Amino acid sequence: MNSALAPMNASSDWTTTHDLAVVYIALAYGTDHELSDEELRVLKNALQAWESMDEPAVQDLIVEAATVFTEREAEAEFRRAVQDLRSALSPEERRDTIRHLIRIAEADGVLLEREQGLIHTLADAWSLKALSEDLLENTSAVVQRRGEDWGLIHELAFLYILVGHAADEDLSGSTVDVMVERLQEWQPERSLEELRNVVRRALQVYAEQPREDLIYDSVEALKEALSSTHRLTALDDLYTVARADGPLTRTERDLISSLAQAWDVNVRMNGHGG
Structure with a gap:
């Protein structure tokens, strides 16, 4: 790639691989x-x-691309990289890039609406809309439809x-404090x-009825x-939240046990994993 087309703060050895990294980072980091760690691993493999x-070398390249992406206008950097890659890549390489983007989006197990939108934007620019639609339709990830501001x-x-809410209609201030403390971990x-604000956003979704x-x-x-191990930690969080207002109720105990079963984790109801 002609270095004259590279971002102003990029080094003179800016390459097509850097542009690919910008696109991948726009998806993996820019959307949420x-x-x-899993997204980073898949991103490295794609490069x-x-x-x-x-x-x-790949770590340095990711840092260079991320610096360009974060220090300049992110959307403009993404558009520039997409345009440059359209001419730099062969048709098959562009298709492979779409496939790698899907793998990166699937890496954390959740496919956000904003991730889908970015993939569609790139696919449209490269005349590969049918490919992206087919890949997204057959994704192995959980498709997230709660808005682009929603993450894990x-x-x-x-x-x-x-x-x-399992035992009471209203969340006390002490329960919310425990939630925030646990989220900070x-x-x-x-x-x-x-x-x-994360808790408020989750409450907004919950208020729309916690459908099955x-x-x-x-x-x-x-x-x-x-x-x-992290699922066990999450279960410990749930136990702590349930105990914030008093002893564990039968309803709370049953709910946590059902979540543990769904996550294939054995627990004892004394707050520790079994």
């Missing part, structure tokens, strides 16, 4: 401002499938609220106010995204 690189942290908060980089399909989506999304 989270980059899970190494294009150009053989060792681990330090919201799934956790949603289940906290489900358990917190998962994302310590977020402020308490940001995490309270919404609960199922949350349970399945977290099962796909979390390791068995």
Whole structure:
């Protein structure tokens, strides 16, 4: 790629692989401002499938592309990369890029609406709409239809609220405080106010009635995204939330037990995994 077409703050050795990294980062990070370990692993594999690189080299390339993506106008950088890649890649390479994007989107087990929209945008620009529609229709991920501001942290908060409401109609301030404290263990980089907003957003969805399909989506999304150890931690969170206002009720106990069963985790109802 001609370096004159590269972003102004990119180095003179900016390559097509850097543009691919920008597109992949736009999907993995730009859609929900989270980059899970699994997303990063799939992203690295996608770049190494294009150009053989060792681990330090691919890591450096991702950092360079992420810096361009975050320090400049993100949407403009994505559009520029899409345009440059259209001419730089062969038709089959463009199809492979769409497939890699799908794999990255599926990596955390949840396919967000914004991720679907970004894939469709790129596919339209490359005249590959039929391919993207077919791949998205047959995705292995849980398709998330709760809005582009919804992520895995919201799934956790949603289940906290489900358990917190199991015995009482209203959530007490102390219960919400426990929820926020537990959420901060998962994302310590977020402020308490940001995490309270996560709880508020989850409450908004919960208020629209916790229909069976919404609960199922949350349970399945977290099962796909979390390791068995992290699922056990989430169950401990649910136990702590349930205990925030007093002893565990039979309803709360049964609900947590059913979630543990759905997640293939054995627990004892004393707050510790079994």
